[in-house]
Amino acid sequence: MSHSEVAILGGGPIGVEAALACVERGLSPKIYERDTIGENIHKWRHVRLFSPFCLNSSERGRQKLAGGGRSLPKDDSLLTGSEFLDQYLKPLASLPELADCTVERTRVLNIGREVQLKGDHIGSRKRSESRFRLLLESHGTQRIATADYVLDCTGTFGNHNWLGNGGIPCLGEDDSLQQIRYDLPDILGTDKEEFSGKRILVLGAGYSAATNVVALAELAKSDSRTQVDWVTRSFAERPLTPIENDSLNERDELTSQANQLASDPKSVVNWTPRWVVECLRLTKESNDQIEVTLSSGNDEQRKTLTVDRIIANVGFRPDRSIYEELQIHECYATQGPMKLAAALLGENSADCLAQASHGALTLQNPEPNFYILGAKSYGRSSRFLIKIGLVQIEQVVFGQGMRDRGARVYR
Ligand SMILES: Cc1cc2nc3c(=O)[nH]c(=O)nc-3n(C[C@H](O)[C@H](O)[C@H](O)COP(=O)(O)OP(=O)(O)OC[C@H]3O[C@@H](n4cnc5c(N)ncnc54)[C@H](O)[C@@H]3O)c2cc1C
Numbered sequence: 001m002s003h004s005e006v007a008i009l010g011g012g013p014i015g016v017e018a019a020l021a022c023v024e025r026g027l028s029p030k031i032y033e034r035d036t037i038g039e040n041i042h043k044w045r046h047v048r049l050f051s052p053f054c055l056n057s058s059e060r061g062r063q064k065l066a067g068g069g070r071s072l073p074k075d076d077s078l079l080t081g082s083e084f085l086d087q088y089l090k091p092l093a094s095l096p097e098l099a100d101c102t103v104e105r106t107r108v109l110n111i112g113r114e115v116q117l118k119g120d121h122i123g124s125r126k127r128s129e130s131r132f133r134l135l136l137e138s139h140g141t142q143r144i145a146t147a148d149y150v151l152d153c154t155g156t157f158g159n160h161n162w163l164g165n166g167g168i169p170c171l172g173e174d175d176s177l178q179q180i181r182y183d184l185p186d187i188l189g190t191d192k193e194e195f196s197g198k199r200i201l202v203l204g205a206g207y208s209a210a211t212n213v214v215a216l217a218e219l220a221k222s223d224s225r226t227q228v229d230w231v232t233r234s235f236a237e238r239p240l241t242p243i244e245n246d247s248l249n250e251r252d253e254l255t256s257q258a259n260q261l262a263s264d265p266k267s268v269v270n271w272t273p274r275w276v277v278e279c280l281r282l283t284k285e286s287n288d289q290i291e292v293t294l295s296s297g298n299d300e301q302r303k304t305l306t307v308d309r310i311i312a313n314v315g316f317r318p319d320r321s322i323y324e325e326l327q328i329h330e331c332y333a334t335q336g337p338m339k340l341a342a343a344l345l346g347e348n349s350a351d352c353l354a355q356a357s358h359g360a361l362t363l364q365n366p367e368p369n370f371y372i373l374g375a376k377s378y379g380r381s382s383r384f385l386i387k388i389g390l391v392q393i394e395q396v397v398f399g400q401g402m403r404d405r406g407a408r409v410y411r
Contacts, residue, residue: 003028004402007134007147009108009322011037014374014389015153016093017058021397023097024060030145032136034107037093038085040157044184045082047211050250053077055387056084061092068095078250106138111150111370112325123327123366132370148369149402152323153389155375156316157183163203163312165276165295172280179282179290180310184208187215195309197225201292203277204313205232205239206382207251210258212311213269217261220268228269229305230262231294235274238262278302280310318376327366336379337365337372344381355383357391360399371396 006022008015011033022029033039049056054075062072065088073079073087093102112118114130121127131146160182164170173180185191195216202213213230220226232239238259246252262271272294279293283306290310295302318335320328331341343358363371373392378384396402 004148005030005146006149006151006402007032007108007132007145009150009152010034010154010374011093011102011104012040012153012155012374013038013056013089013386014155014393015151016089016098017061017390018151018153018373018393018397019098019101020058020060020064020092020095021393023101025397025402027149027397027402029101030147031093031098031102032106032108032134032145033102033104036104037102038089040155041081041085041089043157045085046080046186046189047184048078048080048250049084050078050207050248050254051385051387053079053084053088055385057088058390058393061088064095064097065091103138106136108134108154108322109137109142110135110321110325111323114146118325118327125368127327128368150370151396152370152372152376153374154319154322156318156380157375159317159319160312161315161317161380163277163310163314165278165297167314170277170279172282176280176282176290176310179288179308180312182312182314184211184313185311187212187219192219195219195226197223198308199227199229199306201229201231201305201307201310202313203231203310204315205234205236206313206315207240207254209311209313210240210254212313213261214254214257217268224268226268229307230269230271231275231277232271232273233276233297239271239273275303315380315382317380318372323367323370326370328370328372329366331379334379334381336377336381337363339364340377341379344378344383355385355388357388357395360395363392363396369402 004027006027006029008019008029008031011031015031019029019031053073066072070091112133114133116130131148132150134145136143136145162169164173187195196219200216202209216228239262240255240258242255261267261269275294276297278295281291283289283291289306289308291304291306293302293304329338331338334341340358340362343362374389375384
């Protein structure tokens with residue numbers, strides 16, 4: 001038992017921290033990362049995290065790095081994604097105890113059980129009598145790996161939702177992908193040329209949309225031809241609802257700046273609430289522009305606008321294809337693991353910082369020894385914070401779940 005092999009899918013903050021915890025528990029972890037360590041954070045590296053460093057790092061990790069003579073950011077530092085990777089996550093993954101555990105540029109395609117099929121031994125501990133089989137792909141070559149435990153920490157950031165009415169792709173969305181960004185471009189840095197002097201449609205009413213709108217308004221100061229249309233689906237009076245007495249100053253500041261831009265008739269931001277996207281069409285005159293048809297949702301009113309680019313901050317979803325041969329009980333609304341999703345439904349604070357982890361039992365699946373941790377454990381919900389994932393790791397790696405190899409029956 002002491003050398004049980006743990007396959008950790010994804011080398012984001014939760015995957016790397018989980019591997020370190022596994023080493024401490026005497027288990028043998030392997031991190032399979034489709035790109036390089038911290039890839040999803042690298043995609044928004046220019047953005048500042050709103051939670052302080054002490055909440056985004058484990059005591060175990062900080063101690064290991066400090067013990068090796070490395071100076072760490074202050075506990076209350078608000079780091080950019082890039083600083084977090086360079087000053088913490090990458091050095092952590094390079095620790096001698098983890099360096100041999102990390103397999104980069106290796107994507108996990110599918111997981112099953114040796115010999116058993118999805119429908120065998122339903123929800124029973126008998127399933128754990130055979131090992132997991134993982135189909136991996138690296139540089140176009142496939143191979144099989146095996147493991148006793150699997151921790152799926154693949155996040156959701158690479159897997160965007162669709163921008164059309166009702167959450168399905170709108171007509172023409174597929175043909176317009178070159179003109180759409182679903183992420184957080186570096187609008188004031190490396191991606192400036194893509195947006196400067198352009199008319200941009202931003203969709204969504206979360207912090208990502210707010211970040212992009214504020215950056216575009218800043219960009220417009222250096223090129224006044226830049227125009228921003230911000231379309232949101234909800235009926236609220238403002239695009240973002242501020243959190244009362246928000247303890248995170250950066251988040252509070254972002255909310256008020258974005259709402260201010262939306263309400264100021266003199267700003268470059270033209271905010272239109274209560275509309276959804278029906279159709280996108282590349283214009284005949286120039287293949288670079290898109291004609292966007294918006295509706296009030298029920299087809300009673302329609303209008304069109306022509307824009308150069310769309311930034312669709314419409315959220316992300318878990319990639320469930322990885323575990324479709326396993327017995328996973330998913331929430332029908334969020335696509336997160338069912339027990340955790342049910343516990344999260346009971347939360348009523350608007351502030352995701354107020355959340356606590358809901359315990360190891362909520363992380364259990366009918367499939368024994370398989371856990372979904374980190375951002376993916378929240379399914380489509382965007383409320384996950386690294387601090388929750390760090391608690392999940394303690395609960396699963398040091399709790400009953402991984403102590404007793406013949407896992408208990410799922411109830
Ligand atoms: C702009 C922005 C700001 C944020 N600010 C904060 C903040 O201030 N505080 C906070 O706590 N959280 C913040 N978050 C949320 C934060 O991103 C997550 O909490 C954190 O990155 C989740 O870590 P994770 O390890 O679960 O997943 P991720 O960081 O998404 O890592 C998943 C990893 O899995 C890899 N992967 C995916 N699929 C596969 C596969 N099939 N095979 C192998 N590898 C795979 C990916 O390449 C990636 O490296 C922010 C998010 C965004 C977008």
